[in-house]
Amino acid sequence: MDIEKKVWEVLCSKEEIKSRVEEMGKQISKEYQEKNLLVISLLRGSFIFAADLVREITVPCKVDFMTTSSYGHSQETSGEVRVVADVSTDMIGYDVLIVDDIVDSGTTMAFVKDYIQSKGAKSVRTCSLLDKPSRRKVDVNPDYTGFVIEDKFVVGYGLNFGDYYRNIPYVFVVTDQDR
Numbered sequence: 254m255d256i257e258k259k260v261w262e263v264l265c266s267k268e269e270i271k272s273r274v275e276e277m278g279k280q281i282s283k284e285y286q287e288k289n290l291l292v293i294s295l296l297r298g299s300f301i302f303a304a305d306l307v308r309e310i311t312v313p314c315k316v317d318f319m320t321t322s323s324y325g326h327s328q329e330t331s332g333e334v335r336v337v338a339d340v341s342t343d344m345i346g347y348d349v350l351i352v353d354d355i356v357d358s359g360t361t362m363a364f365v366k367d368y369i370q371s372k373g374a375k376s377v378r379t380c381s382l383l384d385k386p387s388r389r390k391v392d393v394n395p396d397y398t399g400f401v402i403e404d405k406f407v408v409g410y411g412l413n414f415g416d417y418y419r420n421i422p423y424v425f426v427v428t429d430q431d432r
């Protein structure tokens with residue numbers, strides 16, 4: 254599908270994202286006082302969200318990254334998660350906050366949560382910009398959610414379509430309608 258030729262419906266505008274991310278940053282800052290916060294951004298989808306979120310966090314925090322295998326160019330999860338690039342920080346003693354772009358089937362978030370816990374983190378919580386609860390296959394719910402959305406394939410603000418459009422500054426849905 255050539256999405257350039259279709260009408261894009263904005264689901265979360267730049268302004269909506271900005272104000273929600275500010276709120277989330279405030280809440281996280283409040284709940285992580287006296288903690289040893291380590292944010293782990295799951296690449297590549299969460300790089301923009303994580304970059305904006307950490308700038309709204311006012312308590313000391315470290316940032317690390319991790320890449321897991323994901324959808325690639327298909328829109329369905331294989332149900333299998335592989336670590337493609339591991340964290341480089343020792344997890345011992347950290348209150349880890351895993352940040353992702355979207356929780357869909359939940360497979361990725363559940364896997365990463367277990368994985369980080371098994372590395373000895375002091376606590377592990379999860380944060381996702383978007384949540385599609387109707388698609389859940391694994392029992393996991395983000396501790397911090399930006400927006401709960403319907404079962405639609407979304408693009409932009411880090412989320413890709415055939416590896417493009419991550420740079421679009423809002424979240425959109427591609428409609429059937431021609432431009």
Ligand code: IMP
Nearest residue numbers: 298330356357358359360361406407412
């Ligand atoms: P899960 O393991 O099924 O929860 O899927 C998680 C990953 O799939 C996310 O981190 C995204 O990278 C990708 N994904 C799921 N839904 C969408 C979508 O609507 N648009 C773009 N990527 C998605």
Ligand code: MG
Nearest residue numbers: 297298323354
């Ligand atoms: Mg992802």
